[in-house]
Amino acid sequence: MIDxxxxxxxxxxxxxxxxxxxxxxxxxxxxxxxxxxWREILRKVNDLKAEKNRLVKEISTIAKxxxxxxxxxxxxxxxxxxxxxxxxxLNDIEEKRDAILKRIPNxxxxxxxxxxxxxxxxxxYFHGRADVYRDDLENFIRGSLNKMExxxxxxxxxxxVDLLLERGLINLETAAKVAGSRFYYLxxxxxxxxxxIELLALKMLNxxxxxxxxxxxxxxxxxxxxxTDFTAFEDxxxxxxxxxxxxxxxxxxxxxxxxxxxxxxxxxxxxxxxxISPCFRREAGAxxxxxxxxxxxxxxxxxxxxxxxxxxxxxxxxKMLLENAKEFFNLLEIPYRVxxxxxxxxxxxxxxxxxxxxxxxxxxxxxxxxxxxxxxxxQARRLKxxxxxxxxxxxxxxxxxxxVATTRTLVAIVENYQQEDGTILIPKALRDLMGKDVI
RNA sequence: GCGGGGAUAGCCGAGCGGUAAGGCGACGGCCUGCUAAGCCGUUUCCCUAUGGGAUCGAGGGUUCGAUUCCCUCUCCCCGCGCCA
Numbered sequence: 001m002i003d004x005x006x007x008x009x010x011x012x013x014x015x016x017x018x019x020x021x022x023x024x025x026x027x028x029x030x031x032x033x034x035x036x037x038w039r040e041i042l043r044k045v046n047d048l049k050a051e052k053n054r055l056v057k058e059i060s061t062i063a064k065x066x067x068x069x070x071x072x073x074x075x076x077x078x079x080x081x082x083x084x085x086x087x088x089x090l091n092d093i094e095e096k097r098d099a100i101l102k103r104i105p106n107x108x109x110x111x112x113x114x115x116x117x118x119x120x121x122x123x124x125y126f127h128g129r130a131d132v133y134r135d136d137l138e139n140f141i142r143g144s145l146n147k148m149e150x151x152x153x154x155x156x157x158x159x160x161v162d163l164l165l166e167r168g169l170i171n172l173e174t175a176a177k178v179a180g181s182r183f184y185y186l187x188x189x190x191x192x193x194x195x196x197i198e199l200l201a202l203k204m205l206n207x208x209x210x211x212x213x214x215x216x217x218x219x220x221x222x223x224x225x226x227x228t229d230f231t232a233f234e235d236x237x238x239x240x241x242x243x244x245x246x247x248x249x250x251x252x253x254x255x256x257x258x259x260x261x262x263x264x265x266x267x268x269x270x271x272x273x274x275x276i277s278p279c280f281r282r283e284a285g286a287x288x289x290x291x292x293x294x295x296x297x298x299x300x301x302x303x304x305x306x307x308x309x310x311x312x313x314x315x316x317x318x319k320m321l322l323e324n325a326k327e328f329f330n331l332l333e334i335p336y337r338v339x340x341x342x343x344x345x346x347x348x349x350x351x352x353x354x355x356x357x358x359x360x361x362x363x364x365x366x367x368x369x370x371x372x373x374x375x376x377x378x379q380a381r382r383l384k385x386x387x388x389x390x391x392x393x394x395x396x397x398x399x400x401x402x403x404v405a406t407t408r409t410l411v412a413i414v415e416n417y418q419q420e421d422g423t424i425l426i427p428k429a430l431r432d433l434m435g436k437d438v439i
Numbered sequence: 440g441c442g443g444g445g446a447u448a449g450c451c452g453a454g455c456g457g458u459a460a461g462g463c464g465a466c467g468g469c470c471u472g473c474u475a476a477g478c479c480g481u482u483u484c485c486c487u488a489u490g491g492g493a494u495c496g497a498g499g500g501u502u503c504g505a506u507u508c509c510c511u512c513u514c515c516c517c518g519c520g521c522c523a
Contacts, residue, residue, distance in 0.1 A: 046492045
């Protein structure tokens with residue numbers, strides 16, 4: 001949620017932000033209109049309440065003297081009736097205003113590349129040497145701005161689906177039968193590999209001073225609503241029938257609500273958390289995309305970085321979270337690029353977002369493996385997370401970034417590390433944890 | 440799941456029908472070579488703001504008036520039951 005004071009005092013900021021997002025500013029105008037009406041009625045209600053309070057005090061002194069108070073009762077009743085009517089109207093307008101307010105997207109960062117869609121996102125960092133099949137070379141050169149090392153390969157890599165099925169490391173058919181499409185059984189050494197990735201990630205963040213957290217995997221509506229975009233309820237989240245509970249789509253949500261309704265001490269900040277959890281996503285809008293395999297699934301495991309910071313620190317810490325994720329993919333020796341997400345593709349919550357996109361040689365594409373967002377005070381305001389200062393309590397900034405999501409990383413390893421005989425080399429950094437060099 | 444006890448400001452904690460004591464902390468001021476102590480004030484949210492409104496876990500009810508009485512719910516503690 002954005003600060004209502006911006007609507008009252010500097011709405012131009014929001015008009016400009018909406019322009020940069022290539023979105024209409026009607027929503028901002030509607031919010032201004034409803035807020036004006038709300039304040040007008042609030043004034044009237046408060047005046048009536050003041051009148052009532054005065055009357056009650058008067059009655060109090062009379063009652064203490066033991067005199068008859070019945071003549072005053074009628075007046076009190078009249079005021080009550082009036083208050084009730086006005087209050088109804090006030091609540092009605094407040095509800096409408098707040099619903100609109102919550103839908104106003106976050107203010108975009110001035111440094112984010114301005115473009116209407118993802119094609120305007122700007123790649124700005126490249127790492128590693130990519131294996132590129134000759135038919136994919138043109139696409140690769142475009143995607144890497146010719147700034148990335150590569151090696152041409154003359155045989156196309158086998159897709160992770162075919163290879164993992166053939167090697168007996170996943171079972172999709174049975175998963176589809178017992179749970180549905182986009183579910184999977186991971187089998188054998190792949191389970192070991194997944195857990196090694198998670199352990200390496202947890203160790204890394206633990207060494208960097210993050211507090212490791214295994215959160216609840218379900219949250220109630222209030223917490224979910226504070227941490228997410230309103231659209232998440234329809235397209236993303238699984239609801240538990242008959243309970244006020246939603247499966248989490250990322251540990252970002254329980255980590256964001258961890259300090260809800262709290263006032264933190266300034267010297268506690270920044271706070272760093274590393275969440276480990278499964279993520280459950282309906283993928284309702286993804287029909288036809290990545291339908292096979294484990295690339296886009298309803299359930300995967302993820303290690304997430306989450307930070308609470310002072311407003312003046314959030315930009316710096318945003319870059320820091322990105323550096324951590326880069327470091328992890330450097331360790332795994334998976335080639336990737338980093339992109340600065342275009343304003344039109346940011347989503348409602350983020351002010352700026354960096355994605356790491358790994359190179360998938362079998363797909364011949366860069367695909368998202370990490371997303372690092374600075375959401376400023378947008379979540380903190382909804383969740384009422386503040387810190388104490390000399391001149392009052394202020395909202396913290398929150399940031400979130402993937403460190404690693406397991407399924408997409410497994411796919412990246414399978415595509416980048418497969419050998420001609422169908423075996424998969426284990427990245428050096430994982431070999432000790434795995435107890436194997438190849439599977 | 441059953442029985443009993445709880446939830447009051449940043450924290451601790453009194454009040455149990457007449458409109459939120461007190462302490463700690465933090466901040467500001469006074470005092471003081473400096474520090475400490477002491478003294479005074481402030482401390483949550485909202486509003487077109489020398490003023491007003493809201494707020495005692497949440498929601499409802501009774502009352503002129505509810506922190507206080509009644510109902511529903513949530514969470515915490517103790518005991519019993521069940522349980523990986």
